[in-house]
Amino acid sequence: MAHEPGAPLRVALLGCGVVGSAVARMLVEQADDLAARAGARLEIVGIAVRRPQRPRPDVPVDPALFTADAEELVTRADVVIEVIGGIDPARALILRAMEHGASVVSANKALLAEDGPTLYDTAARYGVDLYYEAAVAGAIPILRPIQESLAGDHVRKVMGIVNGTTNFVLDAMDVSGAGFAETVAQAQALGYAEADPTADIEGFDAAAKAAILASLAFHTRVSAADVHREGITEVTAADIRAARENDCVVKLLAICERVTADGTDAVSVRVHPAMVPRSHPLASVREAFNAVFVESAAAGELMFYGRGAGGDPTASAVLGDVVAVARHRVAGGRGPGESAYADLPVVDMGQAVTRYHISLDVADRPGVLAQVAAAFADHGVSIETVRQQAVAGEGERAKLIVVTHRASDAALSATVSALGSLDAVDDVASVMRVEGA
Amino acid sequence: MAHEPGAPLRVALLGCGVVGSAVARMLVEQADDLAARAGARLEIVGIAVRRPQRPRPDVPVDPALFTADAEELVTRADVVIEVIGGIDPARALILRAMEHGASVVSANKALLAEDGPTLYDTAARYGVDLYYEAAVAGAIPILRPIQESLAGDHVRKVMGIVNGTTNFVLDAMDVSGAGFAETVAQAQALGYAEADPTADIEGFDAAAKAAILASLAFHTRVSAADVHREGITEVTAADIRAARENDCVVKLLAICERVTADGTDAVSVRVHPAMVPRSHPLASVREAFNAVFVESAAAGELMFYGRGAGGDPTASAVLGDVVAVARHRVAGGRGPGESAYADLPVVDMGQAVTRYHISLDVADRPGVLAQVAAAFADHGVSIETVRQQAVAGEGERAKLIVVTHRASDAALSATVSALGSLDAVDDVASVMRVEGA
Structure with missing residues (x-):
């Protein structure tokens, strides 16, 4: 649709929760700046909410703009901002908006990760933009840098702390030495974890973001x-202590990695807790902050750091996209669409390769180390270091801490099974991957 | 100029030094990926160098592509990559390229900072792109995030470690305790400082980058x-020790800040060494790495970290821009041009406001602290902390370490003059700004 010079662009907002109300407020308060940057005034033509009558004193717009009829609203906008979240009705509304010629800005990681291709295809068919910087790592510009700034480079690995709740919990456990359940309760009390924290602590949120990052990278x-997904519910105070003794911190990482499997290029995409050396830039990401670490062939190591959630930070990312798609409406053309030309296979977790930190409770007698070492060797897992600690007050028991060289997850799993069946091994107390070394 | 579907884009490269040869190599080696991402093949049609006959075995192109006639070359390209550096002849060649309809990608911070508006105006007049991500902080995507990702936000402050040489020197001084001259010599031996390190250590390089960052932000x-500019040549081992005692590190910062001066909005742009608390994300930027810290109204604190120089990292940034401008050639349209609508005044350094760390050598007798405190109060500079250290072996001498609240540079300068004329003050041993607290 050609844009008439001087005419405002019609903006429809779907959802008016924490993010939506911040977006509406910034659209109003920064209207002059946004107009200068976009090349046209951005005029809110409607805000779709479930209860349009509810007073919203923090949203400085004409109350008549609130509507329950999102389906109608999206047909009369140039730019539709979707901050409802979830799969339905967000998907149908976005598709309908694009079919009616609107460009779409979304913060909906779940939808993008579940059904991105349908959305991309529809955007391409109707010649509109689909932008979603806010879907990953909140305020941190990460999708645009990966998609555009690194378009001339070869991304090898992306490792992100992309979920603020889990980082808050793991950081608090590191600082206090407290256990998981206790720390989650504390995070809930402070507003860093939701009443039902499942999506965060089980890694679903991070897995959606990993899928988006991997697609672009x-x-x-x-x-x-x-995406292989493990949350942080099994991380114990003992794991955190073990990490500390290894000069590491435990982080929930979303990892997207280019690998070679069976002689061909492929990608590994996974979310799991991992030990990260304290000297690594990701280790210093505290509290609920997010950061994404990128390794690429020419640029080397990059890190992007900032707030991963919250109304204003997320609104900043949404509005950056709104200005971009508005510019395209004014000037003609669209931004980069989906790029899936490489079409690499995603490997099973068994083929993912990394290092491991394993704590074993063993009998303190001659020959035990040899048996343990043989179990690793039998499965082709090479040991980097072994440390033995006597257990205070238990003269006959010891702890063996093994850090391996890089090995496949399948080989490591088989090793752990074998270790568990050794007489001399009382318990495989902890197994954790080591990243960023 | 309309692009014919399927036709390659003609790329001209000006300069074939460290960055240029990396660009040429990546254009050849990654040709298929670049074509898929840009929407057209990128074909090198010429490389302008001073000595075209010189063998260049590391640049995998037909030797016939080398030419000494840059003026002719730029007239037959769709995209011109300028990595010559310096003002002339780079400026004339870029202008000529744009007049002939080419989009330009440049890594030339000096030229952009000296004469950006002429380049922008010419790009706008001829409807072409002018991109220069590589001009600031090498491989780190920072210009695109500021210009595009934060287009819906209100940037308050940008603080960057944007010169790798000076960061290497200051970091080495912090680690070793050695003095400035000795450390520069070491950096030269290791290839981190040039034979003539003036542009780096006197802050000229950082000042050019500060100008570019401030323009966009x-x-x-x-x-x-x-840009107010102070280099690091006056930074002593004693300053570094003082910073350490204050739990800080010394960094050369490029600072771009929105300020209020005489009741109106303005900006302060400056380059100088400053103490940064060790807890600040910028403090952990070691060796020759770069990082840019951004504070904005909605997004909050962001940091971008990576390699600021080197052939491959810089080439990564150049090629990201090449893909962007190539996409625009294929699809029509151009990227965002200059945005200078805010047109804010730049304040004098005297009006810049920050905190200060001052070390004084004083007589150790009653009443001295009162005199010193009065000198600060007389100039409206508020003291945050004072610490007195006896000087070992000199019973009558002491060191006073004062950290101020925020004050203007003019007020602080006047205070320092007044301190210098106090009988009880032997020496104003060190004055350093404190940022990031």
């Missing part, structure tokens, strides 16, 4: 279903 | 001449 369609 | 024309 590797020019390959990756959906949430392709 | 504040939608205002800022040139290198507007």
Whole structure:
């Protein structure tokens, strides 16, 4: 649709929660700046909410703009901002908006990770933009840098702390030495964890973001279903202590990695807790902050750091996208669409390769180390260091701490099974991956 | 110029030094990826160098592509990559390229900071792109995030470690305790400082980058001449020790800040060494790495970290821009041009406001602290902390370490003059600004 010079662009907002109300407020308060940057005034033509009559004193717009009829609203906008979240009705509304010629800005990681290709295809068919910087790592510009700034480079690995709740919990456990359940309760009391924290602590949120990051970094369609996912519910105070003794911190990482599997290029996409050396830039990401670490062939190591959630930070990312798509409406053209030309296979977790930190409770007698070492060797897992600690007050028991060289997850799993069946091994107390070394 | 579907884009490269040869190599080696991402093949049609006959075995192109006639070359390209550096002949070649309809990608911070508006105006007149991500902080995507990702936000302050040489020197001084001259010599031996390190250690390089960052962050024309500049040549081992005692590190910062001066909005743009608390994300930027810290109204605190120089990292940034401008050639349209609508005044350094760390050598007798405190109060500078240290072996001498609240540079300068004329003050041993607290 050609834009008439001087005419305002019609903006429809779907959702008016924490993010939506911040977006509406900034659209109003910064109207002059946004107009100068976008090349046209951005006029809110409607805000779709479930209860339009509810007073919203923090949203400085004409109350008549609130409507329950989102389906109608999206047909009369140039730019539709979707901050409802979830799969339905967000998907249908976005598709309908694009079919009616609107460009779409969304913060909806779940939808993008579940059904991105349908959205991309529709955007391409109708010649409109689909932008979603806010879907990953909140305020941190990360999708645009990966998609555009690194378009001339070869991304090898993306490792992100992309969920603020889990980082808050793990950081608090590191600082206090407290256990998982206790710390989650504390995070809930402070507003850093939701009443039902499942999506965060089980890694679903991070997995959706990993799928989006991997898709952009590797020019390959990756959906949430392709992502191996482990949350932080099994992380114990003992794990955190073990990490500390290893000069590491425990972080929940979203990892997207280019790998070679069976001689061909492929990608590994996974979310799991991992030990990260304290000297690594990701280790210093505290509290609920997010950060994404990128390794690429030419640029080397990059890190992007900031707030991953919250109304204003997320609104900043949304409005950056709104200005971009508005510019395109004014000037003609669209931004980069989906790029999935590389079409790399996603490997199973068994083929993912990393290092491991394993704590074993063992009998303190000659020959035990040899048996343990043999179990690793039998499965082709090479040991980097072994440390033995006597257990205070238990003369006959010891702890063996093994850090391996890089090995496949399948080989490591088989090793752990074998260790568990050794007479001399009382318990495989902890197994954790080591990243960023 | 309309792009014919399927036709390659003609790329001309000006300069084939460390960065240029990396660009040429990546254009060849990654040709298929670049074509898929840009929407057209990128074909090198010529490389302008001073000595075209010189063998260049590391540049995998037909030797016939080398030419000494840059003026002719730029007339037959769709995209011109300028990595010559310096003002002339780079400026004339870029202008000529744009007049002939080419989009330009440049890594030339000096030229952008000296004469950006002429380049922008020419790009706008001829409807072409002018991109220069590589001009600031090498491989780190920072210009695009500020210009595009934060387009819906209100940037308050940008603080960057944007010169790798000076960061290497200051970091080495912090680690070793050695003096400035000795450390520069060491940096030269290791290849981190040039034979003539003036542009780096006197802050000229950082000042050019500060001008570019401020222009984009504040939608205002800022040139290198507007930037207050102090290098690191006066930083002593004693300053570094003082910073350490204050739990700080010394960094050369490029600071772009929105301020209020005489009741109106303005900007302060400056380059100088400053103490930064060790807890601040910028403090952990070691060796020759760069990082840019951004504070904005909605997004809050962001940091971008990576390699600021080197052939491959810089080439990564150049090629990201090449893909962007190539996409625009293929699809029609151009990226965002200059945005200088805010047109804010740049304040004198005297009006810049920050905190200060001052070390005084004083007589150790009653009443001295009162005199010193009065000198601060007389000039309206409020003291945050004072610490007195006896000087070992000199019973009558002491060191006073004062950290102030925020004060203007003019007020602080006047205070320092007044302190210098007090009988009880032997020496104002060190004055350093404190940022990031």
